[in-house]
Amino acid sequence: MLLVSLTGGIASGKSIVGEVLAQRGCHLHAADRAARDLQTPGRPAYDKILARFGRPVLAPDGTIDRRKLGAIVFADAREREALNAIVHPLVFAAMRETAARLEAEGKVRIFVNEAALTIEAGFTEYFDKIVVATCPPDVQMRRLAARDSLSPEEARRRLEAQMPAEEKLDFADYIVDTSGSLEETVAQAEALYEDLLLDEKVKRQDMESRWPRR
Numbered sequence: 001m002l003l004v005s006l007t008g009g010i011a012s013g014k015s016i017v018g019e020v021l022a023q024r025g026c027h028l029h030a031a032d033r034a035a036r037d038l039q040t041p042g043r044p045a046y047d048k049i050l051a052r053f054g055r056p057v058l059a060p061d062g063t064i065d066r067r068k069l070g071a072i073v074f075a076d077a078r079e080r081e082a083l084n085a086i087v088h089p090l091v092f093a094a095m096r097e098t099a100a101r102l103e104a105e106g107k108v109r110i111f112v113n114e115a116a117l118t119i120e121a122g123f124t125e126y127f128d129k130i131v132v133a134t135c136p137p138d139v140q141m142r143r144l145a146a147r148d149s150l151s152p153e154e155a156r157r158r159l160e161a162q163m164p165a166e167e168k169l170d171f172a173d174y175i176v177d178t179s180g181s182l183e184e185t186v187a188q189a190e191a192l193y194e195d196l197l198l199d200e201k202v203k204r205q206d207m208e209s210r211w212p213r214r
Helices: 014-023 031-038 044-053 066-073 077-105 137-148 152-160 165-171 182-210
Strands: 002-007 027-030 110-114 129-134 174-177
Touching: 002 014, 002 182, 014 027, 014 110, 014 129, 014 182, 027 031, 027 077, 031 044, 031 077, 031 110, 044 066, 044 077, 066 077, 077 110, 110 182, 129 165, 129 182, 137 152, 174 182
Parallel strands: 002 110, 002 129, 027 110, 129 174
Antiparallel strands: none
16 A cells, blocks of 8 residues: 655645545545544543643633634744644554554555645655645635635744745655646646556555565
8 A cells, every 4th residue: 555645734735636536546534634533522632732721722612622722822833832742643643543454454555644744743754655735825825814714914824833835845756736726736636646556556566576475
């Protein structure tokens, strides 16, 4: 099974690329969704976040209010690092567990982990291929502000908290430019899928040559 990291800055168009790959048969593991699940009451990250940030980050129903938590961590780098230190290892462990189960079942050829901070968290070594979705910062800012109902200042602060897009490109095996039309992005994602199929075939043949079946 080919292990693929689909990454890129916030609001860079990763989800569109991920949707196309999922439609073509790849297993898509969305790290942001996994992080939300881990932060629900009774799950591993919930108590740790509550212990670190206190009850001000809770919604009236006792769940973690992501907007309140975001306002804290995107205003203070130390608070952001504290949150990442809680969440990232748990999300990565859950992802590895899922990938290991799927590989043992032998039904999935390509496993895609969609996560914004794979490079920053230092997890690139785990993956066979790194795909970076990218677009100009001004496009990111407009998309982010519209998607999350943020002010321009809030959107700018969140973008500045992440690694610059041009630095992420140094890690990329494949780059998808999402700054054009939806149709153009989908076409690039379709072409990417064909490339990943070839990569999976090469990996499988290499594994078989090392450990031939008896």
